[in-house]
Amino acid sequence: MIDTHQHFWRLSRGGYAWMPKDVPILYRDYEPDDLKNLLEKVGVDGTIAVQADDNVAETKFLLSLATATPWIMGVVGWVDLGSPVASREIAQLAKHPKFVGIRPMIQDIADDDWMLGPDLAAGLETLQNLDLTFDALVLQKHLPSLDRFLELYPNLRVVIDHCAKPIFKDRAFSQWAEGISRAAAHTNCFCKLSGLMTEAPLGTKEAEIHKYLNHAVDCFGTDRVLFGSDWPVLNLASDYVAWAKIVRNCLTRLPVSDQKRVFSENPLTIYPRLAAGSDSNRVAVKP
Numbered sequence: 001m002i003d004t005h006q007h008f009w010r011l012s013r014g015g016y017a018w019m020p021k022d023v024p025i026l027y028r029d030y031e032p033d034d035l036k037n038l039l040e041k042v043g044v045d046g047t048i049a050v051q052a053d054d055n056v057a058e059t060k061f062l063l064s065l066a067t068a069t070p071w072i073m074g075v076v077g078w079v080d081l082g083s084p085v086a087s088r089e090i091a092q093l094a095k096h097p098k099f100v101g102i103r104p105m106i107q108d109i110a111d112d113d114w115m116l117g118p119d120l121a122a123g124l125e126t127l128q129n130l131d132l133t134f135d136a137l138v139l140q141k142h143l144p145s146l147d148r149f150l151e152l153y154p155n156l157r158v159v160i161d162h163c164a165k166p167i168f169k170d171r172a173f174s175q176w177a178e179g180i181s182r183a184a185a186h187t188n189c190f191c192k193l194s195g196l197m198t199e200a201p202l203g204t205k206e207a208e209i210h211k212y213l214n215h216a217v218d219c220f221g222t223d224r225v226l227f228g229s230d231w232p233v234l235n236l237a238s239d240y241v242a243w244a245k246i247v248r249n250c251l252t253r254l255p256v257s258d259q260k261r262v263f264s265e266n267p268l269t270i271y272p273r274l275a276a277g278s279d280s281n282r283v284a285v286k287p
């Protein structure tokens with residue numbers, strides 16, 4: 001079992017401007033020792049650590065953790081795609097065998113159409129050439145732009161994080177569902193089953209969460225969705241064990257072979273560098 005979306009951070013590094021200092025459950029260090037026991041409880045063998053700050057230094061920090069921690073199978077990092085040196089930085093990071101892709105923090109960018117800018121093309125082409133993956137940290141409002149982005153770059157593997165962070169209101173569901181359906185029509189697009197608990201209002205029933213998960217699975221199919229925890233951001237609304245149980249409960253309607261794709265097989269094809277090192281990386285978490 002692979003968790004394709006979790007974070008680490010060390011506050012002494014600086015940065016993390018998005019993080020509220022008055023929320024102690026977030027504003028503290030989170031490193032591999034904090035996650036290891038939770039992986040054991042859930043039965044997760046390996047993870048992908050995803051950037052949480054918009055600088056290359058943080059990506060290098062995550063890669064250093066991955067070097068020292070066998071069960072961190074990959075790192076999705078950050079580069080400034082609009083920079084003239086973006087391609088060079090991507091190529092440099094890709095020298096590390098556990099660097100699997102990048103994630104711009106699109107949700108925090110004022111221009112909703114930022115991803116369509118021509119200045120990004122060179123960096124995106126480098127991603128394609130190096131067989132790396134693009135994580136799309138988008139909100140529901142970005143889905144129309146994402147549809148156009150997927151048309152512009154049909155050979156780029158794009159993974160939607162957190163099911164595009166849907167707005168949990170009855171009137172908004174149909175808009176989100178249509179946007180997800182349009183994204184799923186692009187065969188180069190994939191979706192992480194993650195991040196929904198922190199978007200849902202407090203007290204949202206599990207059945208309501210399942211409604212969103214089921215729509216994503218039905219649109220993308222079981223070969224294009226992945227399990228992710230979004231830990232430790234998840235701790236704002238739930239916990240690691242509870243979220244894994246919610247996703248497992250939702251997928252019990254599927255054949256075991258399909259469940260296996262979601263939890264363990266799909267990450268190796270959607271992030272191909274994981275497969276290259278899977279035998280050496282996938283070690284038991286238990287002592």
